[in-house]
Amino acid sequence: MSVVLPVANRWFERKRIDDDITLLWEPHVIALMRCNIWHVRGRERDLVIDTGMGVCSLVEELGELLDKSVTAVATHGHDDHIGGHYEFNDLEFAEVVAHPLEAPLLQAAPLQTLDIVAGWGEEVVAMLAGSGYAMDAPYFVDALPSGYTFEQYHQQPSRVTRLIDEGDMVDTGDRAFEVLHLPGHSPGSIGLWDEDSGTLFSGDALYDGPLLDELAESNITDYCATMHRLMALPVNVVHAGHDPSFGRERLQELCRAYLDRRE
Numbered sequence: 001m002s003v004v005l006p007v008a009n010r011w012f013e014r015k016r017i018d019d020d021i022t023l024l025w026e027p028h029v030i031a032l033m034r035c036n037i038w039h040v041r042g043r044e045r046d047l048v049i050d051t052g053m054g055v056c057s058l059v060e061e062l063g064e065l066l067d068k069s070v071t072a073v074a075t076h077g078h079d080d081h082i083g084g085h086y087e088f089n090d091l092e093f094a095e096v097v098a099h100p101l102e103a104p105l106l107q108a109a110p111l112q113t114l115d116i117v118a119g120w121g122e123e124v125v126a127m128l129a130g131s132g133y134a135m136d137a138p139y140f141v142d143a144l145p146s147g148y149t150f151e152q153y154h155q156q157p158s159r160v161t162r163l164i165d166e167g168d169m170v171d172t173g174d175r176a177f178e179v180l181h182l183p184g185h186s187p188g189s190i191g192l193w194d195e196d197s198g199t200l201f202s203g204d205a206l207y208d209g210p211l212l213d214e215l216a217e218s219n220i221t222d223y224c225a226t227m228h229r230l231m232a233l234p235v236n237v238v239h240a241g242h243d244p245s246f247g248r249e250r251l252q253e254l255c256r257a258y259l260d261r262r263e
Contacts, residue, residue, distance in 0.1 A: 003114075003150035008143035011056040012037075020175075021239070022065060026052050028143040032133045033080040036241055038201060042172020045069045049192065049201050050241060053111075054083020054155050056145055059091065069093035071170060074160075075203025075241055076189040077105025079119075085158035097162045097170065099181065101188030109155040114140045124215075132210035164190065177201070182230070184223025185212060198236030206230055207240035208250065211258060220262050227255040 014024045024037040029052070038049040039062060046068055051058050059066065072088040075081060077098065085106055088094040098106055113119045116138060129135040144150065164170065166181040170192060177192035182205035192201040204212070205226055213223045231252055239245045246254075 003139070005139070005141065005150065006143040007146050009146075011145050012058070012061045014061075017239075017245070023239075024052075024058075024061065026055070028141050029053055029055075029080070030134075030137050030140055030142070032128065032135070033140050034242065035080040036239070036243075037084075038239055039065050040172065040175070041065070042068075042174055044173025045071060045171070047071050047073060047170065047172060047177070047192075048088070049073045050075055050081040050203070051084030051087075053080055053140065054086075055141065055148070055153060057087060058084035059087045066091075070095075072096045073164075073170065073190075073192065074098040074102060074106055075191065075201070075205075076186045077102035078186065078204065079111040079155065081203070081241065082106050082109075082158065083111075083155050086156040089159045089161075095161045096158055097164045098160045099165060099188030099190050100163045102186065102190075103160040103163060103188075106158040106160055109157040111155045112153075114150055114153045116140055127214055128212070131212055131214065180229075182206075182226045184219055184226045186215070186217050187219070187222075189226075193233070198234060200230075200233065200235050200238045202230075202238050202240045204241040206238065206251065206254060208243040208246055208254065211254075213262070224259060224262055227258050231255045 008028045012024050013027050016022050020041045022039040035050050035052050037052050040047040072085050085096050088096050125135050164179045168179040170177040175194055177194050180191040180193050182189045182191050185204045189203055189205045213220050235248050
């Protein structure tokens with residue numbers, strides 16, 4: 001029998017952060033999977049950092065924001081961050097970039113159902129509940145767009161057109177973001193660091209919520225090294241993969257709390 005969910009009038013919400021940065025998110029996705037999707041306007045090239053679950057078209061939602069060449073960055077290859085990258089393969093003057101260790105996940109499009117247990121298995125769900133996330137909902141979403149059926153959800157594979165690693169630059173023409181390799185949550189997790197403004201897009205290496213380091217591909221030793229590295233970074237603001245943005249003082253608190261628990 002088909003799963004019937006309430007109809008969502010809008011799939012995405014957005015908030016203008018400043019003249020160059022816009023945050024988008026999917027309010028009907030469960031909190032654990034509600035990825036922050038960042039659009040960064042550049043003089044010559046825009047960035048889209050992570051793309052959410054892929055239920056609805058992110059490119060259509062971005063609309064007027066996409067008025068030039070664009071780089072779609074995957075901070076890592078987990079389901080909630082890569083669902084819309086495939087759309088950028090069809091755009092002229094667009095590229096899709098990821099770390100070599102994460103690129104296979106984009107190319108495989110791992111998530112093929114909105115049913116949580118069917119998608120991940122009971123052991124993973126139990127681990128996530130033990131990490132502090134509410135896992136009592138049966139599905140990844142609590143509503144669906146009009147005309148969209150539960151069974152039609154399948155993440156689409158994306159072709160990574162450029163591999164990026166530690167020290168590489170992602171340039172928008174007026175801002176140059178340095179790629180930081182920040183393993184621990186996943187082997188190829190990356191951040192984008194703008195030294196001039198002190199802005200870090202951290203992906204899931206650091207966010208203001210329960211950090212996940214017991215996934216099959218996670219590594220706690222690497223995560224501790226990443227935390228030490230982040231504590232030494234002179235950030236002004238962190239725009240993370242989940243939850244609200246924060247400043248350097250909160251970064252220090254989050255990193256120290258993790259290290260106190262794991263070292």
